[in-house]
Amino acid sequence: MRYLPKSTSERREMLDAVGVPSIETLFESIPEQFRLKEPLNLPDAMSEQEIIEYFRARAKENSVGYTSFLGAGVYNHLRSVVTDALIQRGEFLTSYTPYQAEISQGTLQAIFEFQTLMCQLTGMEVANASMWDGSTATTEAVLMAERLTGRHRVVVARSLHPEYRQVLETYTRNLGLRIDEIGFSGTGQVDATRLEDAITSETAAVVVQSPNFFGVLEQMPSLAALAHSRGALLVVSIAEGVSLGAVRPPAEADIVAMEGQSFGLAPSYGGPYAGVIATRDKFVRQMPGRLAGETVDSGGKRGYVLTLATREQHIRREKATSNICTNQALCALAVNIHLCLLGKEGLKELAAQNLAKARFALDELEKIRGVRRAFSGPYFNEFVVEFPRSVKMVNAELLKHKIIGPLPVGSYFSDLTKRGLFCVTETISRTEIERMAEAIRDILSKPI
Amino acid sequence: MYPNDYRYTKDHEWIKVSGDTGTIGITDYAQHELGDVVFVEMPAVGTKVSAGKVFGTVESVKAVSEIFAPVSGEVTETNATLTSTPETLNSDPHGGAWLIKIKLANPSELSGLMDAAAYQAFISEKEASA
Numbered sequence: 001m002r003y004l005p006k007s008t009s010e011r012r013e014m015l016d017a018v019g020v021p022s023i024e025t026l027f028e029s030i031p032e033q034f035r036l037k038e039p040l041n042l043p044d045a046m047s048e049q050e051i052i053e054y055f056r057a058r059a060k061e062n063s064v065g066y067t068s069f070l071g072a073g074v075y076n077h078l079r080s081v082v083t084d085a086l087i088q089r090g091e092f093l094t095s096y097t098p099y100q101a102e103i104s105q106g107t108l109q110a111i112f113e114f115q116t117l118m119c120q121l122t123g124m125e126v127a128n129a130s131m132w133d134g135s136t137a138t139t140e141a142v143l144m145a146e147r148l149t150g151r152h153r154v155v156v157a158r159s160l161h162p163e164y165r166q167v168l169e170t171y172t173r174n175l176g177l178r179i180d181e182i183g184f185s186g187t188g189q190v191d192a193t194r195l196e197d198a199i200t201s202e203t204a205a206v207v208v209q210s211p212n213f214f215g216v217l218e219q220m221p222s223l224a225a226l227a228h229s230r231g232a233l234l235v236v237s238i239a240e241g242v243s244l245g246a247v248r249p250p251a252e253a254d255i256v257a258m259e260g261q262s263f264g265l266a267p268s269y270g271g272p273y274a275g276v277i278a279t280r281d282k283f284v285r286q287m288p289g290r291l292a293g294e295t296v297d298s299g300g301k302r303g304y305v306l307t308l309a310t311r312e313q314h315i316r317r318e319k320a321t322s323n324i325c326t327n328q329a330l331c332a333l334a335v336n337i338h339l340c341l342l343g344k345e346g347l348k349e350l351a352a353q354n355l356a357k358a359r360f361a362l363d364e365l366e367k368i369r370g371v372r373r374a375f376s377g378p379y380f381n382e383f384v385v386e387f388p389r390s391v392k393m394v395n396a397e398l399l400k401h402k403i404i405g406p407l408p409v410g411s412y413f414s415d416l417t418k419r420g421l422f423c424v425t426e427t428i429s430r431t432e433i434e435r436m437a438e439a440i441r442d443i444l445s446k447p448i
Numbered sequence: 449m450y451p452n453d454y455r456y457t458k459d460h461e462w463i464k465v466s467g468d469t470g471t472i473g474i475t476d477y478a479q480h481e482l483g484d485v486v487f488v489e490m491p492a493v494g495t496k497v498s499a500g501k502v503f504g505t506v507e508s509v510k511a512v513s514e515i516f517a518p519v520s521g522e523v524t525e526t527n528a529t530l531t532s533t534p535e536t537l538n539s540d541p542h543g544g545a546w547l548i549k550i551k552l553a554n555p556s557e558l559s560g561l562m563d564a565a566a567y568q569a570f571i572s573e574k575e576a577s578a
Contacts, residue, residue: 310510319512
C-alpha cells in the first residue's frame with residue numbers, strides 16, 4: 001500500500017469536495033455513545049534516541065544462555081539466515097493478495113510450491129495456500145467435515161493440544177456443534193474402546209493429534225477404519241511437522257491440519273505462524289481459504305492463478321465456504337524456503353536427530369530414582385515423565401541452572417499432576433541433556 | 449426456445465411435470481448469465497426440497513449460484529452426467545442437463561409458476577431494464 005501524505009489544507013480540500021464540515025462528521029453513522037471522545041491513552045511520542053534507548057533496555061530483559069526443554073505446540077529448531085534474507089526481499093515482503101495473476105506470478109508460484117510440499121509431507125492430494133496457524137486450521141478442518149457430512153457432532157481426543165481444543169470451542173460456541181471428548185489409555189494414545197462407543201451416526205469427524213499433546217504417535221490406520229465404519233471423517237492435527245521426516249504421513253486421514261512453525265519460523269511469543277489444511281481431491285470444494293493452481297496462459301506457457309475463488313468471501317460474501325479468506329503468505333513462503341533448503345534427505349536427517357536426542361534424554365531421565373516414563377506409546381521428540389514431586393518445584397530449581405524445564409502437564413490436565421512434558425530437538429546438545437539430567441538428579445536427591 | 453410444457457420461476461429454474469414426478473433444471477437464460485459451468489452440487493436422493501428453498505449450487509468460472517426448488521417434493525433421482533460433464537448445462541439446459549427429479553408433495557404449488565410466454569416476457573423486461 002502506498003503512503004499518501006496529506007497536509008491540513010489538503011484535508012480541508014477533500015472535506016469540501018465530499019461536502020462535510022469535519023472528519024468527525026464522517027463518523028456520525030456510529031451512535032454517539034460508541035464514539036471515542038478523548039484522545040487514545042497512549043504515551044507521548046519519543047525522539048529517535050529515546051526509542052533506541054527504550055528498545056535496548058527491553059532487549060536486556062531477554063533471557064539468554066538458557067537451555068529450553070519446552071515444546072507443546074511451539075518448537076525450537078535451527079533456522080537458516082537464507083530464509084530471512086529471502087523473505088525480506090521487497091518483492092515478497094510488501095506484496096499483497098495476489099488476485100491479479102498478471103502481476104503476481106512469483107508470489108503465486110511460491111504458494112503453489114508450498115501447497116505441493118504440504119501434499120508431499122502429509123500424503124494428501126490437495127493443500128491450500130495456508131491458514132493462520134495449527135489451531136485455527138484444526139477448527140476449520142472440523143467445520144469442513146461438518147459441511148461434507150451434514151452432521152453436527154465431533155469426537156475430539158483429549159490428547160489434542162488443550163489450546164487447540166479451546167480455539168475449537170470458542171470458534172464453534174454458537175454454531176450448534178456438539179463436541180464429545182475421548183480420553184487416552186496407558187500408552188498415551190486415544191482410548192480405542194471408548195472411541196468405538198463415542199462415534200455415532202451423527203458424528204461428522206474424529207479429531208486426533210499425532211504426535212499428540214503427550215508426544216505420543218497415534219495408530220492412524222485403526223482410527224481411520226473406526227471413523228469410516230460409521231461414515232465419519234478422520235481429521236488429523238499435526239503440531240510438530242518435523243515428525244513427518246520420521247513417521248508415515250497420515251495418509252488414511254480425510255483432512256490434515258498442520259502447524260507449519262517448525263519449518264523455519266521462530267517461536268516469537270506464539271506467532272505469526274502458518275497453518276496448513278490438506279485433504280483429498282474430492283473434498284476440494286469444501287476446503288476453506290485460498291488455493292493457487294497451475295494453468296497455461298493464452299500463449300500456452302505455464303502460469304499460476306488463484307483457483308476456485310468463486311467460493312471465497314470476496315465473491316460469495318456470507319455464503320462463502322469459509323470466512324477465513326486470508327492466508328499467511330509470508331510465513332508460508334518461509335516454510336517453503338526452509339523445506340527447500342532442507343530437502344528430502346535433510347528433513348529425514350533432522351527428524352532422526354530429534355528422535356535420537358529425545359530417546360537419549362528419556363534414557364538419562366529414567367536412570368534417576370523416582371522418575372519414570374508416563375506413557376508407553378511410541379514418541380518422536382516429546383515425551384511425558386512422572387516425577388516424585390511437583391514439576392513446578394523442579395522447574396524453579398532448574399532455572400537456577402539456566403535450564404528451562406518441562407511443561408507441567410498438570411496445568412492443563414488436573415488428573416496428570418507431577419508430570420512434565422519434555423521436548424528435545426536438534427538444537428540441544430548431548431552435554432546439555434546430561435547437564436539437565438544431572439541437575440534433576442541433584443534436585444530430587446534433596447529433601448523438599 | 450422455452451418449451452411450452454415447462455413451468456418457470458423468477459429465479460430461472462424450470463420444471464416439467466409428468467404424473468406426480470417433476471423434472472427440474474435451470475433455464476437457458478440462467479446458463480447464459482452464469483457462463484461456463486464447471487461444477488454442479490446436487491442433493492442426495494431422498495432429500496426433501498421445499499418450494500423457494502435452496503437445493504443445490506451451480507459453479508461457473510465467475511460465480512457460484514444457488515438453485516431454488518420451484519415446488520416441494522422428495523428427490524428421486526439426480527442427473528449423474530452433470531458430475532462428469534457439467535458443461536452440458538451450457539449446451540443443453542432444457543434437455544439433457546436436467547438437475548433432479550422429485551416426487552411432488554403439493555402439485556397445487558405449480559399454479560404459482562410462470563408459463564413459457566410469461567417467463568419470456570419476464571426476462572425481456574429484465575434485459576430491457578438492465
